[in-house]
Amino acid sequence: RSAAATALEGLRLRWYPTLSSMFRGLEKNAAIVVSQGRPYRVYLAWFAGMAVLHGPWLAALFWAEVWPAVGAGYGLLLLATARLKRRMQTPVWRAALAPIGLSLVLTAGLWSMVQVRRNDGISWRGTRYGWEELVAGQRVKV
Numbered sequence: 001r002s003a004a005a006t007a008l009e010g011l012r013l014r015w016y017p018t019l020s021s022m023f024r025g026l027e028k029n030a031a032i033v034v035s036q037g038r039p040y041r042v043y044l045a046w047f048a049g050m051a052v053l054h055g056p057w058l059a060a061l062f063w064a065e066v067w068p069a070v071g072a073g074y075g076l077l078l079l080a081t082a083r084l085k086r087r088m089q090t091p092v093w094r095a096a097l098a099p100i101g102l103s104l105v106l107t108a109g110l111w112s113m114v115q116v117r118r119n120d121g122i123s124w125r126g127t128r129y130g131w132e133e134l135v136a137g138q139r140v141k142v
Contacts, residue, residue, distance in 0.1 A: 023108050028122050030112035037135035042113040049106040053099050074099075 016022035035041045056070040081095035116122055121130040129137075 019104065022104070023111055026105075026108040027112045027115050028124050030109040031116040032134045032138055034109050035113060037138065039113055039117060042109055046106050046110040050103065053103055053106075 016025055031039070031042055034045055056066070056073060060067050060070045077098060078095050081098040082092045085092045085095050116131065116134075121128060121134060123129075
């Protein structure tokens with residue numbers, strides 16, 4: 001049997017206390033998890049994510065007739081995020097920051113791949129793991 005439960009009142013998780021610690025924390029594993037051993041996947045994910053998040057705004061700068069659609073899309077994103085924030089009992093105004101947060105997480109993943117490829121692996125807790133070793137030992141599949 002399986003079941004789902006929430007612990008909104010009894011569980012708190014602080015992902016990373018600062019932006020720089022988030023980049024450092026994701027640097028060690030985001031590249032391998034997203035790429036599944038194929039670096040181009042990280043680059044494509046970053047480009048596609050940024051295109052979805054920011055492409056409509058760029059289009060609206062050049063074609064005024066798309067403003068209503070861009071506004072409606074952004075409004076729906078804000079509404080969905082605000083609803084989630086309210087359910088999680090966190091400040092609803094933070095919903096407006098969702099596109100910025102998503103952009104930062106995507107960029108942290110891209111930075112992870114750049115660093116891993118530049119160094120041909122990662123160093124974690126005093127041990128060096130090469131790219132091939134990371135791919136061979138990968139346990140998380142997405």
